[in-house]
Amino acid sequence: MPVQSPLSSVNDFVVRFANVNGSGSASANELFARSILRHGVPVSPRNIFPSNIQGLPTWYEVRVTEEGHLGARGGVDLMVAMNPQTWDKDVASIEPGGYLFYDSTKPLPSSKFRNDINVIGVPLTAITNSTYSDPRQRQLFKNIIYLGALSALLEMDPKLIEQLIGEQYKGKEKLLSSNVHALHLGRDWALQNVKCPIGLRVRKADKVGDRIFIEGNSAAALGAVYGGATVCAWYPITPSSSLADAFAAHCKKLRHDPKTGKAKYAIVQGEDELASIGIVVGASWNGARAFTATSGPGISLMQEFIGLSYFAEIPAVIMNVQRAGPSTGMPTRTQQCDILACAYASHGDTKHVLLFPEDPAEAFEFAAQAFDLAEQLQTTIFVMLDLDIGMNHRLCRPLKWDDARQYDRGKVMTAEMLDEGRDFGRYLDVDGDGIPYRTYPGAHPTKGSYFTRGTSRDRYARYSEEGSVYADNMQRLVRKFETAQDMVPRPLQANAERPTKYGVIYFGSTAPAMDEAIELLEARGHLLDRMRIRAFPFHSSVASFIADHDFVYVVEQNRDAQLRSLIVNENGIDPVRLVPIRHFDGTPITARFIAGAIGDHQDQLKLTPLRKVKT
Amino acid sequence: MTYIAKPKFHHPGLPKNRLGYTHRDYEGKISTLCAGCGHDSITASIIEACYELSIEPHRVAKISGIGCSSKTPDYFLGNSHGFNSVHGRMPSVLTGANLANRDLIYLGVSGDGDSASIGFGQFAHSIRRGVNMTYIVENNGVYGLTKGQFSATADRGSKSKKGVMNTDNAVDLVAIALQLGASFVARSFSGDKTQLVPLIAAAIEHKGSAFIDVISPCIAFNNHAGSTKSFDYVREHNDAVNRLDVLTGREPISIEYAPGMVKVVEQHDGTRIALRKIDADYDPHDRVGAMAFLQKHAAKGQIVTGLLYVDPEAEDLHNHLNTVDSPLNTLGEGELCPGSATLEKINASLR
Numbered sequence: 001m002p003v004q005s006p007l008s009s010v011n012d013f014v015v016r017f018a019n020v021n022g023s024g025s026a027s028a029n030e031l032f033a034r035s036i037l038r039h040g041v042p043v044s045p046r047n048i049f050p051s052n053i054q055g056l057p058t059w060y061e062v063r064v065t066e067e068g069h070l071g072a073r074g075g076v077d078l079m080v081a082m083n084p085q086t087w088d089k090d091v092a093s094i095e096p097g098g099y100l101f102y103d104s105t106k107p108l109p110s111s112k113f114r115n116d117i118n119v120i121g122v123p124l125t126a127i128t129n130s131t132y133s134d135p136r137q138r139q140l141f142k143n144i145i146y147l148g149a150l151s152a153l154l155e156m157d158p159k160l161i162e163q164l165i166g167e168q169y170k171g172k173e174k175l176l177s178s179n180v181h182a183l184h185l186g187r188d189w190a191l192q193n194v195k196c197p198i199g200l201r202v203r204k205a206d207k208v209g210d211r212i213f214i215e216g217n218s219a220a221a222l223g224a225v226y227g228g229a230t231v232c233a234w235y236p237i238t239p240s241s242s243l244a245d246a247f248a249a250h251c252k253k254l255r256h257d258p259k260t261g262k263a264k265y266a267i268v269q270g271e272d273e274l275a276s277i278g279i280v281v282g283a284s285w286n287g288a289r290a291f292t293a294t295s296g297p298g299i300s301l302m303q304e305f306i307g308l309s310y311f312a313e314i315p316a317v318i319m320n321v322q323r324a325g326p327s328t329g330m331p332t333r334t335q336q337c338d339i340l341a342c343a344y345a346s347h348g349d350t351k352h353v354l355l356f357p358e359d360p361a362e363a364f365e366f367a368a369q370a371f372d373l374a375e376q377l378q379t380t381i382f383v384m385l386d387l388d389i390g391m392n393h394r395l396c397r398p399l400k401w402d403d404a405r406q407y408d409r410g411k412v413m414t415a416e417m418l419d420e421g422r423d424f425g426r427y428l429d430v431d432g433d434g435i436p437y438r439t440y441p442g443a444h445p446t447k448g449s450y451f452t453r454g455t456s457r458d459r460y461a462r463y464s465e466e467g468s469v470y471a472d473n474m475q476r477l478v479r480k481f482e483t484a485q486d487m488v489p490r491p492l493q494a495n496a497e498r499p500t501k502y503g504v505i506y507f508g509s510t511a512p513a514m515d516e517a518i519e520l521l522e523a524r525g526h527l528l529d530r531m532r533i534r535a536f537p538f539h540s541s542v543a544s545f546i547a548d549h550d551f552v553y554v555v556e557q558n559r560d561a562q563l564r565s566l567i568v569n570e571n572g573i574d575p576v577r578l579v580p581i582r583h584f585d586g587t588p589i590t591a592r593f594i595a596g597a598i599g600d601h602q603d604q605l606k607l608t609p610l611r612k613v614k615t
Numbered sequence: 616m617t618y619i620a621k622p623k624f625h626h627p628g629l630p631k632n633r634l635g636y637t638h639r640d641y642e643g644k645i646s647t648l649c650a651g652c653g654h655d656s657i658t659a660s661i662i663e664a665c666y667e668l669s670i671e672p673h674r675v676a677k678i679s680g681i682g683c684s685s686k687t688p689d690y691f692l693g694n695s696h697g698f699n700s701v702h703g704r705m706p707s708v709l710t711g712a713n714l715a716n717r718d719l720i721y722l723g724v725s726g727d728g729d730s731a732s733i734g735f736g737q738f739a740h741s742i743r744r745g746v747n748m749t750y751i752v753e754n755n756g757v758y759g760l761t762k763g764q765f766s767a768t769a770d771r772g773s774k775s776k777k778g779v780m781n782t783d784n785a786v787d788l789v790a791i792a793l794q795l796g797a798s799f800v801a802r803s804f805s806g807d808k809t810q811l812v813p814l815i816a817a818a819i820e821h822k823g824s825a826f827i828d829v830i831s832p833c834i835a836f837n838n839h840a841g842s843t844k845s846f847d848y849v850r851e852h853n854d855a856v857n858r859l860d861v862l863t864g865r866e867p868i869s870i871e872y873a874p875g876m877v878k879v880v881e882q883h884d885g886t887r888i889a890l891r892k893i894d895a896d897y898d899p900h901d902r903v904g905a906m907a908f909l910q911k912h913a914a915k916g917q918i919v920t921g922l923l924y925v926d927p928e929a930e931d932l933h934n935h936l937n938t939v940d941s942p943l944n945t946l947g948e949g950e951l952c953p954g955s956a957t958l959e960k961i962n963a964s965l966r
């Protein structure tokens with residue numbers, strides 16, 4: 001018997017499913033997460049998967065959180081251990097007093113268990129094999145059977161799960177009824193043989209509201225549809241492939257001419273990332289809105305074109321779904337590790353605009369906005385997602401679109417303007433904002449044509465290697481980047497209840513863990529003002545936020561504190577004032593980690609200095 | 616020498632084409648290449664072909680990579696937009712540009728370093744996709760701008776100016792273009808304008824991926840004895856299979872040659888090419904035959920030139936992608952944005 005008393009919690013616990021990749025568990029696990037949402041209880045699921053299609057271990061973690069803490073929590077309260085390969089590690093990861101759910105068809109020696117956890121054995125294989133004879137069916141329905149057993153153990157409403165199955169298999173009666181049957185097989189066995197419910201329970205609440213449940217990659221792809229992207233060129237790479245796939249799927253539904261059936265978009269799977277960005281640059285040069293989706297290694301390959309886009313001033317949108325690097329790194333693990341690689345991408349002096357969405361809703365907004373920014377600024381815009389928000393379903397506010405919104409195509413000199421006698425210099429700063437006018441190819445028979453090149457040229461696009469001409473152009477590009485500062489999404493600031501000398505800067509997918517960490521820190525008596533940076537170049541409020549505090553923590557998911565370096569470098573900040581909080585093991589950052597790291601630092605600050613003790 | 620402005624003045628009696636343009640209207644800036652460079656002859660042939668086709672110059676987008684050849688788009692069609700992009704990446708930039716606006720004419724200019732080495736992949740894949748373009752490789756077998764290194768099209772056994780023997784096998788871009796499904800494949804010689812001009816014109820009229828390999832001797836680094844890309848060598852070993860004598864667009868053509876010696880090729884958009892056969896057995900519609908013919912003649916040291924293959928029923932990338940007829944770059948919010956009501960439905964499906 002466990003010495004530890006069993007964990008007891010309603011609507012606040014973490015369930016982790018340990019599965020074998022390719023066993024069909026993903027859809028059953030997702031069904032579990034969705035069915036909790038239908039109880040009105042927020043969940044935050046995460047896929048933890050290997051770079052493999054079949055056979056290697058994979059985990060699916062569902063954080064059930066009535067409080068709405070959508071960041072990863074860390075720790076496991078209920079382990080659904082379906083993978084013998086990872087059994088020992090899985091069992092070890094359970095919190096004391098937690099629960100282990102396993103397939104008890106084959107007896108296991110007691111050494112395989114722990115005495116401080118609660119073990120629930122369900123003979124899943126026996127139940128499955130006595131009902132189904134087809135091997136594939138056995139595999140798939142076993143997943144639904146454990147879902148049924150869990151519904152009894154966690155006191156979930158089976159009607160809500162049936163409803164979801166009904167929606168999923170609408171019109172496919174046979175599949176629908178067989179899934180419902182499997183669900184009840186597991187549920188009934190548990191009700192009859194195990195004490196239900198356990199200490200962890202799901203109770204109906206009203207905490208989901210009108211929020212939607214969507215992956216960041218799908219939301220960003222939808223943002224590209226709404227933002228008017230017509231050309232997408234990409235090369236398969238985890239974790240960004242699903243973004244291009246989602247764009248194709250959205251376009252198939254939303255972008256075909258109803259009369260002719262023809263496509264109002266073109267998607268090309270390039271032969272590599274170089275071709276993909278080349279296609280984007282070519283299409284954008286020719287006046288279409290174009291983007292590519294990639295990840296770190298792809299960014300490395302695109303460097304030369306990114307420099308061309310910067311120097312020749314051609315719009316481009318790159319959705320970078322970050323994963324752990326360097327090199328192949330950990331392709332299926334999350335990080336925010338391409339900040340510097342993107343901010344200063346390519347050789348020579350370059351700077352690029354980065355947008356940092358915190359969740360799918362912002363991924364949608366920023367993706368759409370990226371196309372306006374790319375054309376307004378005539379340069380590359382990076383939308384910096386990461387695997388955590390890109391490839392996981394996340395609960396977020398509904399997507400919104402204002403029908404009055406028009407695409408801002410930037411400064412384009414039309415045939416009419418040319419005929420009016422407007423002076424056209426492709427690199428001429430007519431408005432003092434560093435942004436010149438461009439013309440689309442084919443616009444006018446005799447005016448407005450120019451020769452685009454990555455080589456130095458004067459304000460009228462005439463080849464020149466004169467030092468002063470080159471410097472003049474490079475200075476204008478700096479001016480343009482300063483203009484960008486007020487065009488990109490501003491940082492969001494939230495102050496502590498009482499004035500504090502300490503602040504914290506964070507960005508992107510760290511947001512939900514940070515929000516939760518603030519609560520944990522407040523409970524420890526540490527007050528922090530916070531600022532979520534949403535774009536680079538940094539708005540002036542970033543420097544003033546830092547100036548207003550003695551210390552500012554910079555929380556990020558990479559080893560080298562890249563955002564901190566960028567802030568120090570771009571704003572001339574004394575590095576001592578920015579305390580790095582770095583999480584970089586490839587797992588999503590947790591509130592526990594942030595609160596622990598900041599809390600420890602704060603505690604140290606409160607220690608009485610030695611010299612004071614002496615005197 | 617681009618700082619020297621080219622005078623716009625021209626003889627009032629210069630002939631004009633259907634659009635009322637003279638030759639001069641198709642010219643660009645003064646070339647900065649070496650005097651006598653084969654590339655300048657190709658530039659002249661492009662100008663001639665566009666003039667004869669009565670193309671509106673601004674409806675052409677000329678795109679290149681990096682190298683001597685890739686500089687040339689500045690020297691023709693001064694009223695066209697040009698893009699001197701990244702080394703070896705012309706094909707991707709052109710593909711993107713083509714996707715954005717299917718109504719323009721796309722002229723890709725590249726070199727042997729650009730297309731057979733650093734950009735070999737992009738060359739291959741743009742051909743595979745059937746991008747509607749005229750892809751010209753100005754092939755001199757040498758890196759000119761970096762002073763005379765062998766390129767991947769240099770023949771095995773040929774000698775560099777410094778006397779070094781090339782021991783690597785040569786890439787034959789024509790053979791590869793055929794294998795990858797180019798729907799118009801030709802080879803010519805910069806020194807043979809009468810053959811080259813109609814080939815360029817026919818390639819422009821062709822709706823699909825048209826590839827022309829133009830042997831273009833490098834006067835500075837690859838025009839010596841022992842080179843297989845010199846003027847003398849190419850003249851001696853040129854084996855033309857046919858000549859395009861008449862190219863008449865959509866007008867009916869008159870055949871002036873002996874029956875059996877002229878083949879009229881009608882493309883599916885109605886344009887016609889009249890092909891004068893030199894080698895009576897050569898069939899330019901037989902892709903496999905063309906490949907074998909090329910290999911046999913290459914083994915004998917002969918450079919086969921002419922229109923080597925044409926598929927009059929070619930389809931292009933836009934056909935494959937089933938894109939709308941209007942250029943994608945002309946579509947606005949009305950055509951592209953599904954609107955808030957649709958988004959509400961999407962939201963509802965995600966709950």
